[in-house]
Amino acid sequence: MRRLSQGNEAVFRGAVAAGADYFAGYPISPSTEILNVASAYAAEHPEFRFLQAEDEIASANAIIGASLAGAKSFTATSGPGFSLMQEAVGYAQKVGVPCVFVDVQRVGPATGMPTMPGQGDIMQVKYGSTGDYTPLAFYPNGVEEAFRVTVEAFNAAEESLSPVVVLSDTFVAHLNEVVDLHEMAAEVTRVPRLQAPLARHGQGGPRFFAGVLMYEHGPNAGEPATADADEYLRQFYAAKQRHVEVAQRYARYEWGWNRDAKVLIICYGIVSRVASPLSADYALFRPIRIHPMLGDELRAIADRYETIVCLEANDGQYADMAELALRREVRRVPLLGGRISLEAVRDGLARVLSGGPSQPPVPPTPQERAERSPLGIG
Amino acid sequence: MPEAIFAELGFKQRLKVDLFPTIWCPGCGIGTIMIQLAMVLDEMGLDERNTVIVTGIGCTGRMGSYMQYESVYTLHGRTLPVAEAIKSVRPELHVIVVAGDGDTASIGGNHLIHAIRRNARVTLICNNNEIYGLTGGQTGPTTPTGTKTLSSPAGNPNTPINLQGLVRSSPDALYAKTTVYHQAHMRNVIREAIEHEGFSFVDVTSQCIENNGRRIGFASANEMLTFYRKTYKRAPKGADRLAPFEIGVLYPDGHATAGNGTGPAPEATPEATAEPAAAGSGPAPARPPVDDEEKARRRAESQKRLALMARLAPEVKLQVAKGEVTLADALRTAGIEPDESPG
Numbered sequence: 001m002r003r004l005s006q007g008n009e010a011v012f013r014g015a016v017a018a019g020a021d022y023f024a025g026y027p028i029s030p031s032t033e034i035l036n037v038a039s040a041y042a043a044e045h046p047e048f049r050f051l052q053a054e055d056e057i058a059s060a061n062a063i064i065g066a067s068l069a070g071a072k073s074f075t076a077t078s079g080p081g082f083s084l085m086q087e088a089v090g091y092a093q094k095v096g097v098p099c100v101f102v103d104v105q106r107v108g109p110a111t112g113m114p115t116m117p118g119q120g121d122i123m124q125v126k127y128g129s130t131g132d133y134t135p136l137a138f139y140p141n142g143v144e145e146a147f148r149v150t151v152e153a154f155n156a157a158e159e160s161l162s163p164v165v166v167l168s169d170t171f172v173a174h175l176n177e178v179v180d181l182h183e184m185a186a187e188v189t190r191v192p193r194l195q196a197p198l199a200r201h202g203q204g205g206p207r208f209f210a211g212v213l214m215y216e217h218g219p220n221a222g223e224p225a226t227a228d229a230d231e232y233l234r235q236f237y238a239a240k241q242r243h244v245e246v247a248q249r250y251a252r253y254e255w256g257w258n259r260d261a262k263v264l265i266i267c268y269g270i271v272s273r274v275a276s277p278l279s280a281d282y283a284l285f286r287p288i289r290i291h292p293m294l295g296d297e298l299r300a301i302a303d304r305y306e307t308i309v310c311l312e313a314n315d316g317q318y319a320d321m322a323e324l325a326l327r328r329e330v331r332r333v334p335l336l337g338g339r340i341s342l343e344a345v346r347d348g349l350a351r352v353l354s355g356g357p358s359q360p361p362v363p364p365t366p367q368e369r370a371e372r373s374p375l376g377i378g
Numbered sequence: 379m380p381e382a383i384f385a386e387l388g389f390k391q392r393l394k395v396d397l398f399p400t401i402w403c404p405g406c407g408i409g410t411i412m413i414q415l416a417m418v419l420d421e422m423g424l425d426e427r428n429t430v431i432v433t434g435i436g437c438t439g440r441m442g443s444y445m446q447y448e449s450v451y452t453l454h455g456r457t458l459p460v461a462e463a464i465k466s467v468r469p470e471l472h473v474i475v476v477a478g479d480g481d482t483a484s485i486g487g488n489h490l491i492h493a494i495r496r497n498a499r500v501t502l503i504c505n506n507n508e509i510y511g512l513t514g515g516q517t518g519p520t521t522p523t524g525t526k527t528l529s530s531p532a533g534n535p536n537t538p539i540n541l542q543g544l545v546r547s548s549p550d551a552l553y554a555k556t557t558v559y560h561q562a563h564m565r566n567v568i569r570e571a572i573e574h575e576g577f578s579f580v581d582v583t584s585q586c587i588e589n590n591g592r593r594i595g596f597a598s599a600n601e602m603l604t605f606y607r608k609t610y611k612r613a614p615k616g617a618d619r620l621a622p623f624e625i626g627v628l629y630p631d632g633h634a635t636a637g638n639g640t641g642p643a644p645e646a647t648p649e650a651t652a653e654p655a656a657a658g659s660g661p662a663p664a665r666p667p668v669d670d671e672e673k674a675r676r677r678a679e680s681q682k683r684l685a686l687m688a689r690l691a692p693e694v695k696l697q698v699a700k701g702e703v704t705l706a707d708a709l710r711t712a713g714i715e716p717d718e719s720p721g
Contacts, residue, residue, distance in 0.1 A: 005571060021467075022463065022467060024459075024463065033474075036381055049467055051463065051466065051467045052460070052491065053459065053492075054488055054491070054492035055488060055620070057456065057459075057488075057489075058456075058458075058459040058488075058489055058492070059454065059459075061453065061459040061460050062459040062460065062462065062463040063458060063463065063464075064452075064461065064462070064463075065432075065450065065460030065461065065462070065463030065464045065467075066463040066466065066467045068460075068464065069463065069464040069467035069468045069471075070467060071429075071467040072470065073567040088453065088456070109592055132588070180476055188578065197428060197468070198430050198448045198450075198464060198468065198471070199427055199428065199429070199430055199448050199468070199471055200427075201426075201448060205446075206426045206445075206447050206448045206449065207449075208442060208443050208448075208449050208451060209448075209450045209451060210443070210451035211435075211451060211452070212451065214443075221461075222394060222397055222443060223443075224399065224443075238662075251631050269567055378464075
């Protein structure tokens with residue numbers, strides 16, 4: 001049945017359609033509706049476990065425990081909560097725990113501007129935890145896509161044995177669109193769990209799931225490998241290769257609008273919806289898989305265009321990645337402070353396309369304005 | 379199948395003895411706790427198919443790697459969220475958390491408070507050595523006031539955290555206190571904690587001779603254990619709180635035992651209803667608490683088997699311990715006539 005559905009709700013429905021049966025979370029706007037919907041769902045479906053944890057740290061670690069026990073688990077939070085979860089993200093990367101983190105971004109850093117929309121967590125997803133890892137992350141720009149991307153995130157998590165991130169923002173989360181989530185759920189393909197859950201192991205003897213580097217095979221199996229670089233390299237590159245291979249199956253992006261235009265706009269999430277009235281004059285590259293960076297795909301497209309501009313609600317986080325991948329200039333229009341409006345997009349494009357700086361003119365404070373014009377005119 | 383018992387040394391099957399010696403310093407109390415825990419798990423028939431060990435970071439966190447159980451070595455302080463989630467997804471499993479005092483009460487303190495509040499059905503065994511040992515000996519949350527440590531050279535100015543009070547803030551949680559010296563007591567209270575239907579907390583005072591004991595004036599681990607023997611006394615029966623240097627079990631309804639295996643006071647015993655089902659077959663049935671009589675019977679049986687085992691040749695004893703032959707068969711082969719079948 002087609003009905004009005006919200007972005008956050010679509011994320012939850014997508015999770016359930018993908019087989020999720022454990023949710024842990026801590027209330028934080030603008031992600032809270034996911035927690036609310038999960039608790040209501042759990043009340044009617046006892047096989048779906050729900051935990052309102054004491055904080056985001058507990059939520060993140062609880063979904064790791066639930067996943068090891070055999071559940072498909074996920075949590076939902078916003079930027080500040082995601083910061084608290086970073087240590088657990090690293091643990092899940094190290095141990096190889098399939099689970100899904102939903103980060104509904106708002107303006108940061110810290111408490112920031114609750115709950116104006118932002119996109120400031122692009123780099124947090126990639127580099128938030130200590131050490132090196134290869135995260136997978138997706139970012140939809142609408143309700144239907146939020147559902148599909150969440151399903152794919154769960155499947156990619158199972159295939160890659162890693163925590164996968166679904167990015168969103170205040171506007172995508174609270175967007176209401178008419179979709180048929182029920183029909184979409186019927187078409188979902190689920191990837192089953194690859195590893196045996198806790199206490200169901202096979203012949204190899206009981207396993208030890210450790211955040212510390214351990215020998216997994218051979219004569220030293222079960223002993224710490226904390227001073228063995230060779231073992232680190234083996235495990236690190238095995239995981240990286242696995243993640244990259246899985247990511248290739250989910251190379252989701254959109255190349256559209258006016259493909260024959262001279263300027264290519266890179267934008268993602270809600271910014272792509274806000275900028276869509278400019279579709280006649282610009283080409284669009286919209287990465288849906290944010291991490292790993294769609295380098296090859298973007299390179300093949302970018303060659304056709306004289307100018308590339310990245311519109312994003314942060315100070316150039318994706319533009320940095322794009323510039324590195326393309327080895328050429330990517331102009332930036334940062335839409336900061338939650339001001340993601342068509343007017344701000346137009347002003348920014350006009351500024352950077354005429355050779356101006358990426359930084360918008362900083363408006364004077366009311367006091368400065370008053371000093372300049374004591375009568376309050378102009 | 380009869381319960382394997384201490385007398386048969388069956389608990390060694392619960393340990394990865396091929397990984398021994400452990401990384402712990404000579405004289406450390408953690409190994410003792412691990413052996414007692416293995417004995418209790420073995421006695422209760424809890425194995426890798428029905429039990430999961432969750433540990434934290436620090437010296438104590440390494441315990442999981444030496445035990446024949448599936449084990450999760452979590453991040454520092456995050457044992458309880460992981461354990462609670464495992465129990466929630468797989469209620470048929472016994473989830474046993476082993477963590478140090480820093481992991482439990484300092485970095486994991488918030489999780490402890492809320493696991494108690496939510497009555498997470500897990501057992502937490504806290505190796506309480508009153509120090510951060512692995513990092514060299516800094517003040518921990520349970521370090522006594524005035525103790526000199528690397529991070530409080532003039533003496534710890536703060537009051538140690540009241541673990542008993544925290545746990546007892548819940549109407550459903552069990553709190554037990556014991557020491558590494560009181561090994562039989564430790565086994566009894568660990569068993570009672572695992573049998574408890576709600577959150578249970580075993581606070582084991584333990585010696586860290588290398589990074590605490592020597593600095594505060596003990597010459598050896600043995601001196602520390604002697605100190606525990608002389609200082610810690612069993613709480614009087616019926617006590618509703620444990621005074622400093624008292625060991626015992628506090629049940630949620632306020633009935634204490636001296637932790638000598640006598641269990642809760644009879645009026646607190648719910649009616650035993652269900653027989654324990656086979657491990658791993660569906661949700662865990664409510665296990666009936668073991669009454670005093672049953673515990674006495676088990677102890678007597680254990681002692682009888684110990685006496686019979688003593689009459690066997692060492693290699694036969696080992697076979698029995700490994701479960702390759704039953705005690706009854708071994709006795710028959712050896713031509714020893716027990717008074718009655720040991721089962």
